[in-house]
Amino acid sequence: MNETTPAVPLSGVRMSEDAAEAEAARIIADAYRPAPTVPTAYRDTSPLPAHGDTPPVPQPGIPPMSQRAVDASRLILTTGLATVPPGLIAIGILIASRQADPTVIGMICAAPAAVAVPVLALARLFIRAAEATPDTHHHHYQGPVHQDQRTIHSRTAGVWAKTDNQH
Known part of the structure; x- marks a missing residue:
């Protein structure tokens, strides 16, 4: 507020023409004053140090991750939330109809x-x-080959076991 002109209240009070002109002059003087010669802000453009004594502090919010991971997590969250209203509506209808x-x-x-x-x-x-499945073995032979195939049956009755090898 300019100290040379006194403040005049404007809340519904009728003013004389002289008081109105004085208030208008005060408003114009306050609105169009010259810019200050002392700067009011300063931006330091020098580079920041690469390291320092202060350890990193966890920041609030979503932890840093790739854009693909962010998109996937948001998709999962919205899909999960989208299933809640239909389920609640279905439960409400079942309870209201006394069928639940x-x-x-x-x-x-x-x-x-x-x-x-x-x-x-x-x-x-x-x-x-x-x-548990055995590996598949492929054998390639040259000359005559004899294969011996036996069927083995094992029966266990408590402690005793009986094995029959048949040709």
Whole structure:
């Protein structure tokens, strides 16, 4: 505020023409004053040091990762969130129609775990079966070859075992 002109309140109070002209002159004087000679900001353009004594501080927000990883994580989040409203609507309709059993709803909510356990068990079974299968051997012979094939049956009854080798 300019110290030479007194402030006049403008809140609904009628002013005389002299007071209005004085207020207009004060506003013009405040609005069009010359720029200050002392700078009000300074930008240091010197290069920053490559290292220092301060250890890095974890920054808030999403950790740094590739754009592809960011896009994939956001897609997964939005897909997961998009499945919530239809599920809640379906549960609400079942409850409102009195066709829903709380036990069934609990089983539906536990379905991801109930599906995941057998899938993991089958995956382990396939891995073990792949490890148990013998390697395929191809033998190439020159001359006469005799192959001896025997069938072996083993029976176990408690502690005792009986093996029959047949030609």
